[in-house]
Amino acid sequence: MTQYGRTIEIGPTDNTSNERTPRHPLHLIPDSARASFAPYAPYNYGINPGEADMTRLAAGRPRADGDPIKVTGTITDQFGRPIRNSLVEIWNANKHGRYTHIEDQSGLPLDPNFLGIGRTISDENGNYEFWSIRPGEYLARPDIGRWRPKHIHMSIRGGSSRLITQMYFNGDPHNDADPMRILMGDNFDKNIGKEYDTPGKEFDCGYQFDIVIGGKNPTFFENDIA
Amino acid sequence: MTHSNIKSNLLTPTNEDTLGPYYPISLCDNDSMDLTKIRSGIINEPKGEKIIINGCVKDINGELANGCLLEFWQTNSDGIYRTPDNETHPDLDPWFIGYARNRTPDGNFTLTTIKPGINEELNAKRAPNITLTIFSDGIMRVVTQLFFEDESSNENDPLLRSVPEELRSRLMIKNDGQNEEGIKTYKIEIIMAGEKETPFFDDFAS
Ligand SMILES: [Fe+2]
Numbered sequence: 001m002t003q004y005g006r007t008i009e010i011g012p013t014d015n016t017s018n019e020r021t022p023r024h025p026l027h028l029i030p031d032s033a034r035a036s037f038a039p040y041a042p043y044n045y046g047i048n049p050g051e052a053d054m055t056r057l058a059a060g061r062p063r064a065d066g067d068p069i070k071v072t073g074t075i076t077d078q079f080g081r082p083i084r085n086s087l088v089e090i091w092n093a094n095k096h097g098r099y100t101h102i103e104d105q106s107g108l109p110l111d112p113n114f115l116g117i118g119r120t121i122s123d124e125n126g127n128y129e130f131w132s133i134r135p136g137e138y139l140a141r142p143d144i145g146r147w148r149p150k151h152i153h154m155s156i157r158g159g160s161s162r163l164i165t166q167m168y169f170n171g172d173p174h175n176d177a178d179p180m181r182i183l184m185g186d187n188f189d190k191n192i193g194k195e196y197d198t199p200g201k202e203f204d205c206g207y208q209f210d211i212v213i214g215g216k217n218p219t220f221f222e223n224d225i226a
Numbered sequence: 227m228t229h230s231n232i233k234s235n236l237l238t239p240t241n242e243d244t245l246g247p248y249y250p251i252s253l254c255d256n257d258s259m260d261l262t263k264i265r266s267g268i269i270n271e272p273k274g275e276k277i278i279i280n281g282c283v284k285d286i287n288g289e290l291a292n293g294c295l296l297e298f299w300q301t302n303s304d305g306i307y308r309t310p311d312n313e314t315h316p317d318l319d320p321w322f323i324g325y326a327r328n329r330t331p332d333g334n335f336t337l338t339t340i341k342p343g344i345n346e347e348l349n350a351k352r353a354p355n356i357t358l359t360i361f362s363d364g365i366m367r368v369v370t371q372l373f374f375e376d377e378s379s380n381e382n383d384p385l386l387r388s389v390p391e392e393l394r395s396r397l398m399i400k401n402d403g404q405n406e407e408g409i410k411t412y413k414i415e416i417i418m419a420g421e422k423e424t425p426f427f428d429d430f431a432s
Contacts, residue, residue: 003388005428008365016364017244019285020418026368026428033385036349037357037369037429039299040309041325044256078236091250101248103293103331117250153246155253160309162297164361166243184241191241214239215430221310 003028011179038160038217045087052120054132064114066095066133067204075126075211077218082126086158090118097138149174161218167193167209242366257327261339272322274303274340279412282334286419290333295361298326305345353379368426372399393425
């Protein structure tokens with residue numbers, strides 16, 4: 001007997017979402033096959049010093065344009081257990097909304113001092129931090145005037161934990177029309193970085209972005225995350 | 227404590243989000259799509275039959291799905307996954323990892339690997355398979371599991387059996403001859419959406 005799980009929703013006004021979202025409900029996985037769906041990524045990342053500071057290309061180089069910000073958080077599973085030694089990959093647009101990615105043909109200004117790519121590793125308690133420039137919004141659908149709100153892309157990978165998500169900013173006027181924000185509904189709150197003051201620091205402010213990795217995958221190999 | 231109690235104490239997960247179109251290509255610099263080499267410049271090779279799988283990911287219009295991040299996960303030739311609980315298993319192959327990833331610029335991919343096997347003790351009923359996770363613009367992570375069309379063990383595989391019969395062929399990696407070096411080649415087409423859509427699985431609800 002076939003059993004079905006979620007049906008993935010198509011992001012409103014998102015063409016790529018329309019082209020790539022499966023129409024059929026997802027199939028449930030029988031228990032005897034479930035563990036095989038938890039990939040175990042090897043810990044082979046060599047992080048270079050300075051990769052968590054995206055505000056400069058390297059120590060001693062000039063700071064990129066825009067507001068420097070600090071992002072901090074704890075990565076846990078749904079039981080609140082810290083997910084440690086996880087690779088956190090970060091990418092975001094510069095203050096003008098332009099990525100350094102070779103396929104970003106928007107023509108928006110580049111910043112000679114900004115790469116927009118960073119990496120860090122969560123510590124023994126699941127904590128991570130990095131520094132970046134508050135990204136600019138960018139026009140995603142010029143034909144209908146829909147923007148992507150300010151956001152920072154993040155990927156978390158370690159052991160069997162896997163999450164790719166985006167951190168959004170409270171009060172961004174473009175949040176409400178964002179296709180994925182619409183799909184998140186009330187849960188959108190989980191994807192907003194909570195702003196806090198950083199008095200006396202050379203940063204505009206900090207954002208607390210705690211990450212909870214859902215599902216069973218992170219709990220399969222508990223030795224790893226206990 | 228009842229099951230519902232346990233559930234209500236769970237933290238609400240952070241929402242997954244799309245990969246977006248601009249996943250940094252350089253972040254895959256240390257990743258390999260050749261699982262027959264545990265690192266570059268090493269003579270040792272894993273046990274088993276070396277194979278090459280040429281594949282592609284397509285959208286609802288049959289167009290290649292560019293810019294996807296693909297992750298592959300499989301057992302070694304003895305059916306053992308390289309997970310912490312198998313660390314001391316006698317059939318763990320120290321020269322095989324089983325995890326590959328790649329950002330495909332145009333939607334095509336080539337995975338060079340060892341044909342996954344069956345382990346009679348740990349998972350006797352599981353047919354050889356490769357788990358594929360796709361991250362893409364426009365959609366959150368989707369996962370599926372791919373099988374080999376010529377395997378008699380497919381008949382008893384609990385996952386394949388759970389999928390309606392008429393859809394099972396869409397999960398089959400197909401024979402495609404061999405290359406000039408005599409290495410067996412395979413092909414697979416992943417269709418993300420539409421009439422001929424590949425079956426995807428729910429690893430949250432199950
Ligand atoms: Fe983006």
